[in-house]
Amino acid sequence: MEQNQYFISVDFGAYKTVLTILTTLGVLTTWATHGANDGIILSIFKYNSNGQIMWGRSAAASRGREPYVWVKLMLDGSPDVATQRHNLRDLLGGTVELNDIGTGKIISDFLRDLRDRLWMDLRERGPQIHWCFTEPDCWSDRGRLEFRSAVESVGWFGNNHRITYASEAVAAAVWAADEYRNGNDMRDGDILLVCDCGGSTIDTAVLQVNGNNGDRPFTFQLLGDPTSIRCGGFDVDLELVKQLRAAHPDLPHDSREWVSAAQARQCISSVKEVFSGRTGTEVHAIRIELRGNRKVEYRFDYNALVLAFKPVVQGVLRQIHARITAPVNARITKVILAGGLGKSAYLRREVEQDLARAYPNAGPKLLGELQHSVQAVSRGAALCAARLHGVQGFQSNTTIQLVVPSVARVGNELREQSVAFVGIRPGLTGVQGQFSVRMRFLVTAPEQYVSVCSLRQAQTHRLALHRIVDPARDSVMNFELGQQGGHEYLFRVYWRIQLGTSLFMHWRICLDDPRNPNGPNAPVVVVHMLHRIPPQDLQPFPAV
Numbered sequence: 001m002e003q004n005q006y007f008i009s010v011d012f013g014a015y016k017t018v019l020t021i022l023t024t025l026g027v028l029t030t031w032a033t034h035g036a037n038d039g040i041i042l043s044i045f046k047y048n049s050n051g052q053i054m055w056g057r058s059a060a061a062s063r064g065r066e067p068y069v070w071v072k073l074m075l076d077g078s079p080d081v082a083t084q085r086h087n088l089r090d091l092l093g094g095t096v097e098l099n100d101i102g103t104g105k106i107i108s109d110f111l112r113d114l115r116d117r118l119w120m121d122l123r124e125r126g127p128q129i130h131w132c133f134t135e136p137d138c139w140s141d142r143g144r145l146e147f148r149s150a151v152e153s154v155g156w157f158g159n160n161h162r163i164t165y166a167s168e169a170v171a172a173a174v175w176a177a178d179e180y181r182n183g184n185d186m187r188d189g190d191i192l193l194v195c196d197c198g199g200s201t202i203d204t205a206v207l208q209v210n211g212n213n214g215d216r217p218f219t220f221q222l223l224g225d226p227t228s229i230r231c232g233g234f235d236v237d238l239e240l241v242k243q244l245r246a247a248h249p250d251l252p253h254d255s256r257e258w259v260s261a262a263q264a265r266q267c268i269s270s271v272k273e274v275f276s277g278r279t280g281t282e283v284h285a286i287r288i289e290l291r292g293n294r295k296v297e298y299r300f301d302y303n304a305l306v307l308a309f310k311p312v313v314q315g316v317l318r319q320i321h322a323r324i325t326a327p328v329n330a331r332i333t334k335v336i337l338a339g340g341l342g343k344s345a346y347l348r349r350e351v352e353q354d355l356a357r358a359y360p361n362a363g364p365k366l367l368g369e370l371q372h373s374v375q376a377v378s379r380g381a382a383l384c385a386a387r388l389h390g391v392q393g394f395q396s397n398t399t400i401q402l403v404v405p406s407v408a409r410v411g412n413e414l415r416e417q418s419v420a421f422v423g424i425r426p427g428l429t430g431v432q433g434q435f436s437v438r439m440r441f442l443v444t445a446p447e448q449y450v451s452v453c454s455l456r457q458a459q460t461h462r463l464a465l466h467r468i469v470d471p472a473r474d475s476v477m478n479f480e481l482g483q484q485g486g487h488e489y490l491f492r493v494y495w496r497i498q499l500g501t502s503l504f505m506h507w508r509i510c511l512d513d514p515r516n517p518n519g520p521n522a523p524v525v526v527v528h529m530l531h532r533i534p535p536q537d538l539q540p541f542p543a544v
Contacts, residue, residue, distance in 0.1 A: 004128060005129075005130070005389075006023060006122070006127045006128070006129050006130070007021070007022040007023075007129075007382045007385040008022075008031075008118070008129055008130070008132070008382070009134065009166070009378050009379070009382040009384075010114070010134070010378075010381075011134045011168070011171075011378035011381060012043070012107070012111075013072060013198055013199065014043060014070045014073050014078075014198070014199065014200040014201060015234055016040050016042055016043055016198075016199055016340070017040075017042075017043050018039060018041070018375050018378040019031040019378065020375060020378040021382070022385070022386055028382060030378070033117055040374065041055065042059075042060055043055075043069070043070075043071065043072065044059045044060045044069050045068045045106050045109075046059040046065070046066075046067035047101075053106070053109040053110055053113055055110050055113065068101075068106060070200060071106050073200065073230070074098065074103040075103060075144075075146055075147055076139065076140045076143035076146070077143040077144075078136070078138065078139065078143065078201075078228070079138070079201055079228050103146065104149060104150040104153075105150075107147065107150040108150040108153050108154055111150070115154055130385045130388075131162065131163045131385070132163075132164045132166050132382060132384060132385035132500075133147075133151050133164075133166070134166050134168045134377050135167065135168065136167075136168050136201070136226070136228055137167050137168070137169055137222070138203065138228035141531055141532075144504070145506075145528070145530040148165070148498065148506075151163065164384070164498075165499075165500035165501070165504070166381040166385070166500055166501045167205070167222070167501045167502060168196055168377045169194045169196060169203060169204070169205030169226055170205075170222070170501040171377045171379075171501070172196050172336065172339075172377050172380055173192055173194050173218075173220050173380065174218070174220070174381075175377070175379045175380030175383065176194075176367065176370060176380075179370055180368075185367050185368065186334065187209065188211055190333045190334050191206060191208055191209075191223070191332045191333050191334070192207045192332070192334050192335075193205075193320065193323050193332045193336070194206075194207060194338065195319065195320065195337050195338070195342065196376075196377060197232065197233070197316060197337055197338065197347070198233065198339040199232045199233045199234045199339075199340060200234050201228050201229065201230060201231065202231050202232060202315055202316055203226060203227070204228075204320070205226040205227075206222070206223040206323055206326075206328065207220040208220065208221045208330065219544075227319060227322075227323070229319060232312065232341060233272060233340050233341040236308050236341075237268050237272060239307065239311070240268050240272065240300065240308050243307075243308070244296070248298070251288075251296060252290065267286045267287075268286060271305070272308070272344065273340075273343070273344060274345075275305045275309075275344070275345070275346050277302070277305070277306065277309075277345070277346040278349070280302050282302050283301050283302070284299070284300045284305070285297065285299045285300075286298055286300075309344075309346055313350050316347065317350070317351065320335065320355075321358065324359075324364060333365065334364060334366075335355065335364050335365065335367065336367050337351065337366070337370075337373075338370060338373055338376040340374045342370065342373045342376075343369055348366065384500075384501055387544050388500070391540040391541065392541060392542065393428055393431065393541045394428070394429050394538050394540060395429075395538070395541045395543075396425065396537065397426060397456065397536060397539070398424075398426060398538075399424065399454065400422075400423050400424040400453070400454050400455075400463070400537065400538075401420040401422055401454075402421045402451075402452055403418050403420045403450065403452070404419055404420075404421065404437055405417075405418060405419075405440065405441060405449070405468075406418065406419045406438075406440045407441070407442055409481060413484065414442060414479075414481050414484045414486060419437075421437050423435070423452075423493075423495050424495075431497050431499075432496040432497065434493060435493050436490060436491065436492055437490075437491050437493055438488055438489070438490055439488070439489050440479075440486055440488045440489075441486055441487055442484065442486045443485045443486055443487070444484075447467055448468045449468060450465075450466055450468060450509065450527055451463075451464065451466075452465075452505070452531060456537060461534075461537075463505070463531050463534075464505075466507075466527050468509075469525070469526045469527070470526075471524050471526050473489075473511055476488055476489060476490050489511060490511075491512055492509070492510050492511075493508075493509050494507070494508045494509075494510070495508075497533070497538070502532055503532070503533040503535070503538050503540070505530070505531055506530050507528070507530075508525060508527070508528050509525070509526050509527035509528075510523030510524060511524040511526060
């Protein structure tokens with residue numbers, strides 16, 4: 001491997017974004033840039049008068065129109081955001097109302113600006129870069145496709161650059177395994193409950209540990225469906241601000257009107273981080289500067305802090321107990337708390353005591369605090385990228401087919417039927433491919449769909465189903481039989497396997513116009529979809 005090879009992970013969060021750089025020497029660093037605090041970039045965005053994107057602290061402190069916040073939660077499959085119940089101006093000074101600006105545009109503009117700033121730091125080294133982007137497991141295929149389309153529209157620099165994707169839960173577990181590798185905290189066969197306790201969501205996933213702590217690193221198998229709820233460290237901060245506002249009703253509603261608003265937000269957040277709840281007598285004071293040389297001082301006592309934590313603690317405990325008692329084929333043995341809230345001494349203490357009460361006889365054990373809890377997902381993703389870097393192709397155990405609609409003459413009538421086209425055959429296969437298909441539609445036919453199926457052990461398993469968009473173009477052929485009629489179109493199918501901690505297959509089906517393939521109106525995309533490929537169907541080669 002080249003000495004100038006870098007693995008760069010981007011953990012794009014609803015509340016914060018973290019980038020980690022891993023070198024071939026095994027050195028991990030959190031990328032720090034202007035607008036970041038200890039490498040933590042606030043996921044706050046705004047466009048200036050020139051249409052250029054601003055982000056982080058500069059967007060949070062800017063005057064005029066409110067910046068955009070919680071953009072990640074606008075992607076399909078994310079927990080619902082009831083904006084009327086969340087006063088985002090108190091702490092974030094922003095809005096989730098994106099108006100006519102799409103989620104994908106904000107994400108791609110932000111990532112493009114990050115890319116340019118990274119290039120300023122790395123260009124003299126002539127790096128080869130393997131990029132890894134993290135994703136929550138709760139996203140639907142549609143939400144995941146929108147995010148990946150935004151990512152891949154940027155154009156990532158670096159010779160022989162590659163892009164992979166990592167589950168946030170798996171990345172957190174990979175980093176936990178790396179931190180715990182010198183102890184006995186994680187073993188082959190353990191069933192882990194990973195709770196990524198972030199600023200705006202609590203994401204949980206159950207993983208089975210495979211491998212050992214010797215020369216071969218741990219691998220992880222996802223058990224059951226991950227869950228995600230709209231609850232996190234932000235809610236603790238918000239409750240603290242409510243208490244502050246009750247004591248000082250003249251405090252400006254928009255936190256951007258505070259002097260050094262970013263510092264004030266950090267002071268409020270630090271109260272949450274240092275609270276342990278051990279003595280019952282803790283008091284934490286803050287001071288906020290306002291315009292006109294005014295100052296607001298407030299002291300949060302023990303009861304106030306417990307009250308602020310209560311909804312989040314209850315939410316975390318409900319998620320943990322729901323996963324432990326769920327009907328799965330294995331018993332959870334270890335619990336990992338990651339993320340910014342995962343390092344809270346008070347939350348950890350409450351979880352540990354609750355587990356001891358609920359499961360007194362050899363119940364799940366809460367593993368120790370991660371040294372890099374806030375960066376756990378980002379750091380784990382960089383390690384995932386390094387492990388996946390040697391993948392050259394894929395080993396298929398099945399036949400993967402695209403099934404499209406057609407029409408055939410049966411007797412004296414036209415009948416709809418399906419025709420299958422093989423995309424991937426058993427054996428070694430490459431990363432991408434393409435082929436042509438003809439589809440036929442009756443004039444009177446309702447909405448039409450394509451499906452993707454795998455033929456495994458003499459059984460057909462549907463992997464995806466997607467509606468075909470009306471191409472709104474002339475067909476290559478019309479046909480009639482009696483009172484029936486139809487149209488035939490020629491399409492070009494492009495597929496690509498996207499590498500990551502789970503494998504996904506990306507499909508794009510375009511109207512193929514052989515008479516004018518490069519014309520201004522071609523190609524017309526009628527299907528754009530993404531779906532997961534089960535590990536029993538496809539595996540990376542060489543195996544990781």
